[in-house]
Every structure is written in structure tokens, then in C-alpha cells.
Amino acid sequence: MDTQLLSDTFVDLADTMVADFDVIDFLHMLTDRSVRLLPASAAGVMLADPRGELRVAAASSEEADLLDLFQLQNDQGPCLECFRTGQPVTAADLTGPVQRWPRFAQAATQSGFRAVQALPMRLRDQVIGALNLFAEGPDPFDPADLRIGQALADVATIGLLHERNVRRRETITEQLQAALNSRVAIEQAKGKLAERLGIDMDRAFAMLRDYARNSNRLLTDVARDFVEGASADFPPPQRRRPTR
Amino acid sequence: MAHPDAQMTDRRTVIVWGQLAAHAAAHGRRVSIVDVCAIAVRSAELSGAWLAVARDGEPDFVMCVTDLVSEQLPELQLTLGEGPCHDVLAWAAPVLAGDLADAEFRRRWPAFTPAARQLGAGAVFAFPLIVGAIRAGVFGLYRGSAGPLSDGQLGDLLILADVATMMLLGSSDGHGEVEDGAGLDGQAPDLALHRAEIDQATGMLTVQLDVSPAEAFARLRAYAYSQDRRLTEVAGDIVARRLRLRRDPGQDGGP
Numbered sequence: 001m002d003t004q005l006l007s008d009t010f011v012d013l014a015d016t017m018v019a020d021f022d023v024i025d026f027l028h029m030l031t032d033r034s035v036r037l038l039p040a041s042a043a044g045v046m047l048a049d050p051r052g053e054l055r056v057a058a059a060s061s062e063e064a065d066l067l068d069l070f071q072l073q074n075d076q077g078p079c080l081e082c083f084r085t086g087q088p089v090t091a092a093d094l095t096g097p098v099q100r101w102p103r104f105a106q107a108a109t110q111s112g113f114r115a116v117q118a119l120p121m122r123l124r125d126q127v128i129g130a131l132n133l134f135a136e137g138p139d140p141f142d143p144a145d146l147r148i149g150q151a152l153a154d155v156a157t158i159g160l161l162h163e164r165n166v167r168r169r170e171t172i173t174e175q176l177q178a179a180l181n182s183r184v185a186i187e188q189a190k191g192k193l194a195e196r197l198g199i200d201m202d203r204a205f206a207m208l209r210d211y212a213r214n215s216n217r218l219l220t221d222v223a224r225d226f227v228e229g230a231s232a233d234f235p236p237p238q239r240r241r242p243t244r
Numbered sequence: 245m246a247h248p249d250a251q252m253t254d255r256r257t258v259i260v261w262g263q264l265a266a267h268a269a270a271h272g273r274r275v276s277i278v279d280v281c282a283i284a285v286r287s288a289e290l291s292g293a294w295l296a297v298a299r300d301g302e303p304d305f306v307m308c309v310t311d312l313v314s315e316q317l318p319e320l321q322l323t324l325g326e327g328p329c330h331d332v333l334a335w336a337a338p339v340l341a342g343d344l345a346d347a348e349f350r351r352r353w354p355a356f357t358p359a360a361r362q363l364g365a366g367a368v369f370a371f372p373l374i375v376g377a378i379r380a381g382v383f384g385l386y387r388g389s390a391g392p393l394s395d396g397q398l399g400d401l402l403i404l405a406d407v408a409t410m411m412l413l414g415s416s417d418g419h420g421e422v423e424d425g426a427g428l429d430g431q432a433p434d435l436a437l438h439r440a441e442i443d444q445a446t447g448m449l450t451v452q453l454d455v456s457p458a459e460a461f462a463r464l465r466a467y468a469y470s471q472d473r474r475l476t477e478v479a480g481d482i483v484a485r486r487l488r489l490r491r492d493p494g495q496d497g498g499p
Contacts, residue, residue, distance in 0.1 A: 052256070052399060168348075174339065178336055181336040184376035185376035185377045187444050191443065191445060194444070201483075227377035
């Protein structure tokens with residue numbers, strides 16, 4: 001365990017939350033750090049849509065294979081189980097003969113993963129999402145890893161519900177929907193940029209994120225402006241947008 | 245919040261679609277946003293609903309209202325330049341104001357809130373008809389009495405908002421009508437709309453076809469419909485660069 005990286009991570013996450021920040025960018029940073037801090041090779045944050053679906057809000061890699069693995073868990077998998085129970089769920093070895101989630105286990109092993117951990121994101125009695133960790137070897141997480149993982153999941157919850165104090169229960173729904181809609185705009189922007197430059201989705205995401213950071217703008221605003229704009233040039237021409 | 249259960253959600257979507265189809269059939273017409281407004285009011289036990297189309301990120305043209313108050317509420321917001329509908333479009337998130345007497349809403353919309361209460365609205369709920377950067381409109385609802393929506397009511401309204409979005413974005417006649425009985429695009433109503441590939445493919449098509457995101461999305465759905473294939477499959481082929489669409493739809497094909 002790199003304790004320096006651990007404390008730096010929490011400082012960075014706290015710093016990000018001070019100003020007006022982009023929640024998807026923030027969650028992406030959190031998945032990124034999860035992979036660096038824990039014996040995981042991929043991580044993702046999934047959120048519960050009030051329609052009843054699980055949707056990917058951020059992942060450490062934007063590759064389609066990984067996103068599919070998250071989305072597959074709408075049918076079965078540790079993440080869905082974690083949502084339903086509000087408890088951490090471990091799949092320590094997905095290659096064994098008896099699998100609780102056979103279709104998920106098959107898809108995950110095909111993508112090179114052998115173990116999965118789901119950690120709940122909770123606010124009081126409500127489960128709003130889960131942090132999903134994927135590892136290439138069996139039984140990768142010890143109790144200390146799981147405590148750190150849960151702390152990261154808790155920070156994700158705080159970041160997600162940042163903007164107003166959650167006095168009204170409805171605020172959670174409003175914030176979750178805003179985050180999920182941001183994600184859609186970012187996916188559209190990734191597609192536009194990937195097509196324009198002939199690059200993959202991961203690279204397109206990194207370019208959008210870097211541009212947003214360097215120009216001190218919210219990733220979601222950059223994505224919306226780029227997709228809405230008539231020009232496919234990137235960086236996009238700037239437009240004014242109301243501040244919150 | 246209800247725990248996610250894909251099967252239950254699919255089931256709910258089918259039930260809501262059935263209600264829409266039955267309501268339209270009883271009035272001898274194809275399913276339209278009029279039915280969406282009516283079913284929303286009925287299933288969430290509300291007093292009225294309206295649907296406003298967005299232009300340049302602002303609520304603009306009101307397409308459908310169910311009663312006098314639901315006609316006045318969007319007008320009020322247009323006049324005052326503030327209210328739940330403006331916030332919905334600006335932040336791409338629903339606004340759930342279960343009790344307009346709450347001081348929070350008075351602070352948020354100092355002119356709209358007292359005026360809306362005077363019209364007889366105790367609660368106002370507004371949902372974005374938005375797909376990422378595509379802002380099609382706002383679905384507004386009110387109730388005479390104050391009180392929050394139940395989880396089930398909220399889920400149904402989000403499903404109905406999805407249906408209304410697809411109608412606004414898919415209708416060539418501008419009236420938001422879709423075929424009788426069939427699901428959206430002739431497909432069974434499902435959750436496919438929330439797959440990343442569809443959003444990525446929409447973005448790619450804005451460049452391939454040199455069109456707006458709304459038109460790119462419409463072309464994607466039209467192509468899937470014409471080929472009798474699922475939207476996610478077609479989107480997956482576009483993202484994997486196995487399929488390109490051409491400006492002339494007759495020439496759509498391989499990479």
C-alpha cells in the first residue's frame with residue numbers, strides 16, 4: 001500500500017470538491033485512483049437510475065469491453081447484488097466451476113478479469129450506486145483494501161451529492177439524473193471527436209478532459225458545446241453559458 | 245429509491261406503453277404526446293401536465309396542456325423568465341418541487357413561486373426531454389396539493405418522459421405521433437436507450453452526416469428501423485467502424 005498516494009488522493013479529491021466541479025470528471029479521477037491504490041486493474045462507478053437501471057457514470061477506462069461489463073450487470077452480477085442488499089459483494093474467483101452469475105462470469109473472464117468487488121455508495125438508508133473493482137488475479141483484496149475501497153465509495157457519494165445539502169430526498173434524484181445526463185453528453189462528444197480524428201474512445205475522452213482542465217471549464221459544458229456546435233473542430237469555439 | 249431490477253423496469257415500461265396505446269385507441273388516434281400527458285396525470289395522481297418544446301436551450305413553444313392551470317404555468321415561466329422549466333433545461337436534471345410553500349422554492353423562483361401558488365399549484369414537477377446535448381423540451385406537471393411523488397410515480401414519469409423525448413426527436417410531422425401498438429421504432433420498449441454505444445454513435449454520425457445531434461440520433465433510429473435491427477446493435481457496428489451511414493440514406497453500408 002502506497003500510503004503517500006493514499007493521503008494525496010484524498011487531498012486531491014477534497015480539493016476538487018471546493019470549487020464548481022464536474023461530477024463526471026471527479027468520478028473518473030476517483031476510478032483512476034482506485035486502480036492505482038488498490039490491486040485492481042479496472043474500476044467503475046455505477047449509479048441507480050430511478051427508472052430502475054444501473055448506469056455507468058465513470059470508469060477507469062473508456063473502452064467498450066469494460067463499459068459492457070458494467071452494463072451487463074443490469075441483468076446479473078456483483079454490482080446488482082450490492083445495490084439490492086446495500087452490502088459489499090465479492091466474487092473472489094470467476095473461473096471456478098460453480099458461478100453465481102454465470103453469464104457475467106463468462107463475460108468478465110473473456111475480458112481478462114478473474115475477480116470483482118462491488119462496494120455500496122450509500123446516503124443514510126439509500127443506496128445510490130456502487131464502486132466496482134475488477135482484478136486480473138483471484139482473491140485480490142484484503143480487508144485493508146476493502147476499507148480503502150469503501151472510503152473511496154463514500155467520497156464518491158459525497159462528491160455526487162455536493163451541490164446542495166441533501167435536505168430533500170428529491171434532491172438525490174435530481175443530482176443523479178444530472179450526472180447521468182452529463183455522462184450521455186460526454187459519450188456523444190467522445191463519438192464526435194473519435195470520428196473526427198479517427199481515434200479511439202479512450203483517447204477521445206482524455207482529450208476532452210484535458211481540454212476542459214486546461215481551459216478551466218467543466219467537462220460537461222465542453223462536451224455539450226462541442227456536440228451542439230456546428231463545427232467538428234476541436235477545441236471547440238467558446239460560447240457563454242450561465243453559471244450556477 | 246427502488247432497487248434496480250431490470251426485469252421489473254422492463255415490465256413497468258411495457259405496462260406504461262400499454263396504457264398509452266389503450267388511451268390513444270379509446271380516442272381513435274395514434275399514440276401522441278397528448279396521451280403521454282393524460283397517462284402521466286392519471287398514473288401519478290396529478291392535476292395537470294404540459295409539454296414545452298425547447299429552442300436555443302429555453303422553453304419555447306407549448307405543444308400540449310391538459311387543463312387551464314397547466315396552460316398558465318408554462319406561460320408564467322415564459323413571461324417571468326424563471327421557474328422549474330428553465331432550470332430543467334439549464335441543468336439537464338428534473339426539478340421536483342413537492343411543496344411550493346417550502347422557503348427553498350420561494351428563494352429559487354421569487355416571482356414564479358407565489359404566482360404559481362395563486363394559480364392553484366401546490367407542487368410542480370418538471371422533467372428534461374434531453375438526450376445528452378440534445379435538448380428537445382420539458383415535460384411539466386403540477387398537483388393542487390403539496391406532497392412528494394412516490395418512487396413508483398417517479399419511475400413511471402421518467403419512463404413517460406423518455407417516451408415523450410423519443411416522440412419529439414423522431415416525429416417527422418412535428419406532432420409527436422408514433423405507430424399504433426408498436427413500441428418505439430417498432431421495437432419492444434426496452435432500456436436500450438441508455439447504452440453508451442448509442443450516444444457514441446450519435447456523436448460519430450454528426451460528423452459522418454454533417455448534421456445536428458438531434459438529426460444524427462433520428463437517422464440512427466431510422467436506419468435501425470429500416471433494417472429491422474436493434475438500435476444497440478446498429479450503434480455497436482458504427483462505433484466498431486463496421487458500418488458507416490452516408491448523407492444519402494440509399495448508400496448506407498460497410499466501413
